[in-house]
Amino acid sequence: MSLPTTLRQLLSSLLPISITSIVYLYSYPIFHGCNFPPTAPSASSNLSSPLPILNTLRQHVDIPHLDMSKYTGAAPFRLLVLADPQLEGDSSLPNPKDSFLKRLAGYREAITSADTWDDVLLAILGSLRDMLLVDLPRSLRATRKRIDLFGNDFYLAHIYRSLHWWSKPTHVTVLGDLIGSQWVTDGEFERRAWRYWNRVFRGGVRVDDDITITGSEDVHGRDVKVVEDLPLDMQGGDGTTGPWERRIINVAGNHDVGYAGDISDYSTASYWIPRLFTHPFSNTRTSSSTT
Secondary structure (H helix, E strand, C coil): CCHHHHHHHHHHHHHHHHHHHHHHHHHHHHHCCCCCCCCCCCCCCCCECCCHHHHHHCCCCCCCCCCHHHECCCCCCCEEEEECCCECCHHHCCCHHHCHHHHHHHHHHHHHCCCCHHHHHHHHHHHHHHHHHHHHHHHHHHHHHHHHHHHHHHHHHHHHHHHHHHHCCCEEEEECCCECCCCCCHHHHHHHHHHHHHHHCCCCEECCHHHHHHHCHHHCCCCCCCCEECCHHHCCCCCCCCCCCCEEEEECCHHHHCCCCCCCCCCHHHHHHHHHCCCCCCCCCEECCCC
16 A cells, blocks of 8 residues: 555544544533523523523524524523632752752862762762763653643633633632642742733733722721622613623632631732732622613
8 A cells, every 4th residue: 555545545534533622622611511501490480591502692692493482591690610720830940059950060170070980980989870860850750740831821721711612601610729839939939920910811801909908908897898780781681881891700719818827918929929829808799780
């Protein structure tokens, strides 16, 4: 069998598999039944509730030969909850002091500082052994981890984008841990926050401070309400985009602010979390007034 014929047969087998995989990858929420239930009909109503998948599908396309006026509308409050992204960073990578180039420099110094030829030979053999058995495997693992960190951002972004597109939530909440460790530098906190907003939740926006101010110290214990009225046509009932659809309600976890013994007003986490993500003890409320 000639090579072109073999490649043609291989392509004819792989192409349907590839197309099927791509379709599933970008529409998996449909196959897994990720749908919000419709509004329950009242006792005095003649309306009935459509199937959840039809309830979601009608928000994307007009379903032919189906009179949707006989069914209840979409629920005015649809909450998409994502949990525990735990963005990792340099804390999951090897210590920079153990980088391959720095280890090579150490071997060179050990060889050149040897006093006798026997010591030089021992230093060369020991350096080769450590380089092959320790340094090269560690460098390969570090490279794999860097690629994994980069790819994981887009993997999480794909989950958020696919679920958000299909289910059409009115609100989105991300439960902590938002990052993987509270023991990071200021620069690392900023880098992970940039990845969070520009890769994973690209297009999402942070909830304004004037909405989450009810959890801050100066109003704690007082009945202060900062409520945003949402008219009915801005809750997604007619397919429009509501003001909360792109806002990300972040809920900090223990890795974001530290465990009980780690929490401090002066810690790195306590400084950066309110500025880049959310107030750790905020109280976010919305109103669904139809007036």
